[in-house]
Amino acid sequence: MKKYNIAIVGATGLVGSTFIKVMEEYGIEVNNLYLYASSKSEGKIINYMGKEYTVIDLAKAKFDNVDFALFSAGGAISGEYAPKFRDGGAIVIDNSSFFRMYDECPLIVPEINIGDYSFDKRLIANPNCSTIQSVLPLYYLDLEYNVKRVVYTTYQAVAGSGMKGINDLRSAKEGKGYSFYPYDISKTCIPEIDSFLDNHYTKEEMKMVNETRKILHKNFPIAATCIRVPVECSHGVVIQAEFEKEIDIESAIKALEGKEGIKVVDDIYNHGYPVSTMATGNDLVYVGRIRKDLSCVNGLIFYTVADNVRKGAASNAVQIMLKIIKEKESK
Ligand SMILES: NC(=O)c1ccc[n+]([C@@H]2O[C@H](COP(=O)([O-])OP(=O)(O)OC[C@H]3O[C@@H](n4cnc5c(N)ncnc54)[C@H](OP(=O)(O)O)[C@@H]3O)[C@@H](O)[C@H]2O)c1
Numbered sequence: 001m002k003k004y005n006i007a008i009v010g011a012t013g014l015v016g017s018t019f020i021k022v023m024e025e026y027g028i029e030v031n032n033l034y035l036y037a038s039s040k041s042e043g044k045i046i047n048y049m050g051k052e053y054t055v056i057d058l059a060k061a062k063f064d065n066v067d068f069a070l071f072s073a074g075g076a077i078s079g080e081y082a083p084k085f086r087d088g089g090a091i092v093i094d095n096s097s098f099f100r101m102y103d104e105c106p107l108i109v110p111e112i113n114i115g116d117y118s119f120d121k122r123l124i125a126n127p128n129c130s131t132i133q134s135v136l137p138l139y140y141l142d143l144e145y146n147v148k149r150v151v152y153t154t155y156q157a158v159a160g161s162g163m164k165g166i167n168d169l170r171s172a173k174e175g176k177g178y179s180f181y182p183y184d185i186s187k188t189c190i191p192e193i194d195s196f197l198d199n200h201y202t203k204e205e206m207k208m209v210n211e212t213r214k215i216l217h218k219n220f221p222i223a224a225t226c227i228r229v230p231v232e233c234s235h236g237v238v239i240q241a242e243f244e245k246e247i248d249i250e251s252a253i254k255a256l257e258g259k260e261g262i263k264v265v266d267d268i269y270n271h272g273y274p275v276s277t278m279a280t281g282n283d284l285v286y287v288g289r290i291r292k293d294l295s296c297v298n299g300l301i302f303y304t305v306a307d308n309v310r311k312g313a314a315s316n317a318v319q320i321m322l323k324i325i326k327e328k329e330s331k
Pocket of ligand 1: 011163
């Protein structure tokens with residue numbers, strides 16, 4: 001693989017530092033690495049593959065001479081700066097929700113729809129963390145059984161709120177109080193993620209609805225309920241899906257097992273099912289508790305768990321970059 005010029009915007013944050021970790025693990029050598037954050041982080045030193053890099057204030061960024069720009073500094077920063085990097089010639093992969101529903105921005109889970117990318121659509125959006133781990137198994141099942149209706153219920157870790165969420169859980173656990181969530185997250189689940197909309201769903205819930213349809217290129221009925229839970233990292237999602245074709249436990253396992261990005265863990269009598277500690281630190285979407293939905297015809301209920309900071313954000317973005325590089329270099 002050639003060496004590229006890579007910019008990371010939000011390099012000091014939870015997702016940004018995980019970009020760096022994942023790129024190092026994947027052995028991605030760089031030509032130049034530009035690490036951007038806010039002015040308060042300017043001058044910080046970050047090590048990448050044995051070399052020290054100095055964090056630069058994003059306000060001082062140069063937009064040319066960048067091949068890939070990975071963004072994780074929040075929607076407002078993406079809205080302002082991602083088009084500048086794109087117009088300077090970079091392929092941009094943005095982790096915020098800002099561009100996800102723009103027609104001209106592909107929304108990509110690399111195992112599913114890397115084909116939605118083209119150089120004239122090079123501002124790419126990374127989907128919501130809960131969407132990624134839900135849509136990947138759905139995609140493999142849809143290929144064979146044709147999904148026609150879905151209901152999601154999430155159990156989302158505090159890492160989904162960045163360092164602020166992790167610090168609130170840790171502080172509450174130590175009896176030092178809480179300030180970020182509206183309730184003590186160490187003692188309760190909170191059925192409110194992102195702000196409420198006029199239809200009484202939250203923005204997070206509607207992200208899952210709209211993004212699933214965009215990634216699968218299908219417009220079927222779908223609803224979601226998103227709940228924050230007292231877990232540090234790795235989200236769980238219960239998925240109730242109805243299909244056109246008859247489906248059972250064995251056929252569902254067959255459709256999922258061995259597929260790129262998926263690990264089936266479904267050995268119930270030996271406590272074999274996905275748990276957060278299994279997923280934290282790696283890039284797989286774990287699927288288990290697979291059973292028929294007794295409330296409808298051709299329905300399936302299953303549970304997925306994935307590391308929301310890795311497959312739900314940083315690793316998905318790095319995997320998109322690697323697939324694009326592979327395609328570029330094969331020409
Ligand atoms: N956490 C997750 O699981 C997850 C999953 C999917 C998507 N995302 C998205 O990824 C983004 C970052 O999330 P996070 O969890 O990594 O948050 P975080 O830990 O709070 O990190 C935020 C990053 O943005 C930088 N930043 C803030 N204001 C800036 C400014 N004015 N100019 C330049 N850089 C600025 C921060 O730099 P300083 O350190 O200098 O302040 C830091 O590097 C958000 O859009 C979030 O929605 C997060």
